[in-house]
Amino acid sequence: GAGVSQSPSNKVTEKGKDVELRCDPISGHTALYWYRQSLGQGLEFLIYFQGNSAPDKSGLPSDRFSAERTGGSVSTLTIQRTQQEDSAVYLCASSSGQRSLGANVLTFGAGSRLTVL
Amino acid sequence: SQQGEEDPQALSIQEGENATMNCSYKTSINNLQWYRQNSGRGLVHLILIRSNEREKHSGRLRVTLDTSKKSSSLLITASRAADTASYFCATYHQGAQKLVFGQGTRLTINP
Numbered sequence: 001g002a003g004v005s006q007s008p009s010n011k012v013t014e015k016g017k018d019v020e021l022r023c024d025p026i027s028g029h030t031a032l033y034w035y036r037q038s039l040g041q042g043l044e045f046l047i048y049f050q051g052n053s054a055p056d057k058s059g060l061p062s063d064r065f066s067a068e069r070t071g072g073s074v075s076t077l078t079i080q081r082t083q084q085e086d087s088a089v090y091l092c093a094s095s096s097g098q099r100s101l102g103a104n105v106l107t108f109g110a111g112s113r114l115t116v117l
Numbered sequence: 118s119q120q121g122e123e124d125p126q127a128l129s130i131q132e133g134e135n136a137t138m139n140c141s142y143k144t145s146i147n148n149l150q151w152y153r154q155n156s157g158r159g160l161v162h163l164i165l166i167r168s169n170e171r172e173k174h175s176g177r178l179r180v181t182l183d184t185s186k187k188s189s190s191l192l193i194t195a196s197r198a199a200d201t202a203s204y205f206c207a208t209y210h211q212g213a214q215k216l217v218f219g220q221g222t223r224l225t226i227n228p
Contacts (some may be wrong), residue, residue: 004159033215042205042220043160056214091159104209104216105150108159 002026004109006092012115013082021077021112025094033074033106034067035091043091050097063065082116089113122219123206129225136193138205138222141186147209149182150216151191153204163191163204195224 005024013019025032034046045059049069060066064082069075079086090113093106123138140149148167152160166173166182166189174178179192193200203223207216 018120035218043218045215045217048215050214059215078216093160104148105162105165106152106160106207106216108152110159 004092004094004107006090006109006112008112009110010115012117014117015084016081018078018080019082019114021029021079021092021114023033023075023091023092023094025073025075025092026107027073029094029096029107030072031095031097031104032069033078033093033095034075035093036088037091037111038088046077046090079114082114084116085105087114087116120194121182123146123204123222125222126220127223127225127228130196132196132198132226132228135194136196136200136224136226138191138204138224140189140191140207140219142189142191142206142219143187144210146184148209149180150209151178151189152205152207152218154205154221160205193224198228201226 007022011019032049033060035043036046037043047060047067048056064080067077089111091108091111093108095104095106122141132137146168148165150165151163153163153192154160164175164178164180168184177194182189203221205218205221207218209216
């Protein structure tokens with residue numbers, strides 16, 4: 001696609017429920033990132049996918065969080081048994097992943113705003 | 118933490134004035150980037166400066182990088198109301214595969 005697409009744009013859920021957030025990266029981009037941003041804060045790295053390599057999961061805050069990337073394209077971030085502190089905007093970004101000047105310039109989606117009641 | 122830190126956290130100036138935001142980081146980098154965010158949603162890439170560069174320009178934006186001090190600055194000249202946004206620096210560290218973002222500077226341009 002022309003840009004990074006995220007869905008849903010807004011999600012309200014009850015504490016304890018599971019949620020899935022989806023990201024469609026730019027076609028051909030091999031690198032995909034998930035970040036979390038709490039209100040008025042910076043971006044917190046969650047997970048990074050690059051091609052067929054094992055993902056860098058070092059930023060996932062707990063084992064309730066998981067992500068997968070199917071076929072090297074679409075990614076789903078899953079949060080199990082949601083807690084109120086999970087409320088944030090979840091941002092997905094992709095990059096070409098190639099060795100060039102612009103290799104790690106990220107194109108962001110508009111984000112998914114999650115509210116856990 | 119490898120995270121960059123922006124300074125100031127918030128900046129409010131009059132339209133037409135110049136805005137300067139600073140970023141410091143802790144470990145050696147391959148490049149440093151600045152992003153802009155409107156309304157708490159997606160970020161937009163503004164400019165990238167490599168570790169062997171000292172200054173870069175793009176329109177009204179000027180970025181400097183001092184690797185000896187592990188710091189960078191973003192200057193927006195002749196500011197406009199539409200420049201109101203949050204600005205983040207992000208660093209790509211040697212040996213790492215991910216961009217690490219700072220906490221951002223909230224810039225308000227008053228008409």
